[in-house]
Amino acid sequence: MGRLRRLISRDLHRKCYACLLGWALILLPGITASAYTLDxxxxxxxxxxxxxxxxxxxxxxxxxxxxxxxxxxxxxxxxxxxxxxxxxxxxxxxxxxxxxxxxxxxxxxxxxxxxxxxxxxxxxxxxxxxxxxxxxxxxxxxxxDQSWTRQLRLIRATMPTRPKVGILLGRESSDYIAALQTAAKEVDLNLNIETVIDDADLLSALRRLLNNSNVILAVPDAQIYNRNNIPSILLTSYRQQVPLFGFSASYVKAGALAAVYSxxxxxxxxxxxxxxNLAPGGGLPTPQYPRYFSLNTNQQVARSLGISIESDNEIQRQLKQLSEPAQ
The missing domain is CATH 3.40.50.360 (Flavodoxin domain)
Structure with a gap:
C-alpha cells in the first residue's frame, strides 16, 4: 500500500489534468496535404x-x-x-x-x-x-476523449463477470448521463452514477459508489479528476478492492487497472x-471521436486485486474488431 501511495504521489502530483494523457509516439505513413490545394x-x-x-x-x-x-x-x-x-x-x-x-x-x-x-x-x-x-x-x-462505447467495451473485455460500473459525475459532466446509459445498454453493463456537487461530497459519494459497483470508470471532468483528488480516489478504490479504469496512460502508471486513449x-x-479528403468549397466533417487508439493495463494492480486479464495486444485486437460511433 505504501508503494502504491508513493507511486501515485510521484506520478500525479506533478501533472495537471490537461497533461494526464500519457501520449506515446507512433510512426505513420505520410499523407498528401489535400485532394485540392489549400492556400x-x-x-x-x-x-x-x-x-x-x-x-x-x-x-x-x-x-x-x-x-x-x-x-x-x-x-x-x-x-x-x-x-x-x-x-x-x-x-x-x-x-x-x-x-x-x-x-x-x-x-x-x-x-x-x-x-x-x-x-x-x-x-x-x-x-x-x-x-x-x-x-x-x-x-x-x-x-x-474516447467514446463511451469504447470505454465500456474495455471494461466488458477485461472484466466480463463484473457488470456493475460506478461513475462519478460533476457539474461539468452531468450531461453525460444519457449517452452513458445508451452505451451501457449496448454493451450490456449496469451503471451506478453519483453526482458530486462540491469537493466536500466527493469521498462520501465515492464510498457509496464503491459499495454498489464492481468497477469505477473515470471521466474527463476536472472538478473530480484533478491532481488534488486523484490520489484519494485511486487509494480509496484500491482499499475497497474495486479496480478503476482511467482515460490516460498516466492513470495506469499511477494505479488504475486499464485505460484506452489516443x-x-x-x-x-x-x-x-x-x-x-477536403473538397473544394466543402466543409469539415462533423465532430468525431478519435479513430486510432492505444491501450494500457497494469498487470501489477491486476495481480494485487486477484484479477486475471489478457495482454494489451489481445484486448486492443478485440476492441478494434468492434465498430465505433463517429460522434
Whole structure:
C-alpha cells in the first residue's frame, strides 16, 4: 500500500489534468496535404511544449504539403489581436487544445476551424457559448476523449463477470448521463452514477459508489479528476478492492487497472486524413471521436486485486474488431 501511495504521489502530483494523457509516439505513413490545394494551414497551439507540439510536429510530417500550400505554426500567446480577422481563401485553422479553441471561437466565423485535443463536453459548451454550433462544417473537432462505447467495451473485455460500473459525475459532466446509459445498454453493463456537487461530497459519494459497483470508470471532468483528488480516489478504490479504469496512460502508471486513449500522433493521423479528403468549397466533417487508439493495463494492480486479464495486444485486437460511433 505504501508503494502504491508513493507511486501515485510521484506520478500525479506533478501533472495537471490537461497533461494526464500519457501520449506515446507512433510512426505513420505520410499523407498528401489535400485532394485540392489549400492556400494556408495554420496550426494554433494553446501552449508550447508537451503534447501540443508533438501533435503539430507529427501532423506536419504527415502532410507533405505542395509548394502552393503554406503551413505555419502559431503559439496562442504570440497571436496578434487581429489575427484571422480576414478570411483567406481555402484556409484551414487547426486549434490545438482548449485555450486555442476558445480563442478561435471568438474570431469571425470566416475560416474553417478544426479543434483537436479538446474534451467533447468542452467543445460543445464552447460552440454553444460563442454561437459556433450552428455550422459544424466550419467549426468542428476531433475529441481527445474516447467514446463511451469504447470505454465500456474495455471494461466488458477485461472484466466480463463484473457488470456493475460506478461513475462519478460533476457539474461539468452531468450531461453525460444519457449517452452513458445508451452505451451501457449496448454493451450490456449496469451503471451506478453519483453526482458530486462540491469537493466536500466527493469521498462520501465515492464510498457509496464503491459499495454498489464492481468497477469505477473515470471521466474527463476536472472538478473530480484533478491532481488534488486523484490520489484519494485511486487509494480509496484500491482499499475497497474495486479496480478503476482511467482515460490516460498516466492513470495506469499511477494505479488504475486499464485505460484506452489516443496519442497526439494518432490524432494527427486522423487530422491528416480529414485534410486529405477536403473538397473544394466543402466543409469539415462533423465532430468525431478519435479513430486510432492505444491501450494500457497494469498487470501489477491486476495481480494485487486477484484479477486475471489478457495482454494489451489481445484486448486492443478485440476492441478494434468492434465498430465505433463517429460522434
Amino acid at each position: 494556408n494551414i495554420t496550426i494554433v497551439l494553446s501552449d508550447e511544449g508537451t503534447a501540443y507540439e508533438e501533435f503539430a510536429n507529427h501532423l506536419n510530417s504527415l502532410l507533405q504539403p505542395s509548394n502552393k500550400t503554406s503551413v505555419r505554426l502559431l503559439s496562442l500567446k504570440n497571436m496578434a489581436n487581429d489575427e484571422f480577422s480576414r478570411a483567406t481563401a481555402n484556409q484551414l485553422v487547426i486549434a490545438v487544445g482548449t485555450p486555442a479553441m476558445v480563442a478561435m471561437a471568438q474570431k469571425p466565423a470566416t475560416n474553417l476551424v478544426l479543434n483537436v485535443l479538446v474534451p467533447r463536453a468542452t467543445f460543445i459548451k464552447t460552440a454553444k457559448q460563442y454561437n459556433r454550433g450552428q455550422d459544424q462544417r466550419r467549426f468542428s473537432a476531433v475529441y481527445m 496519442s497526439p500522433a494518432q490524432v494527427s493521423q486522423q487530422v491528416a486524413e480529414i485534410i486529405a
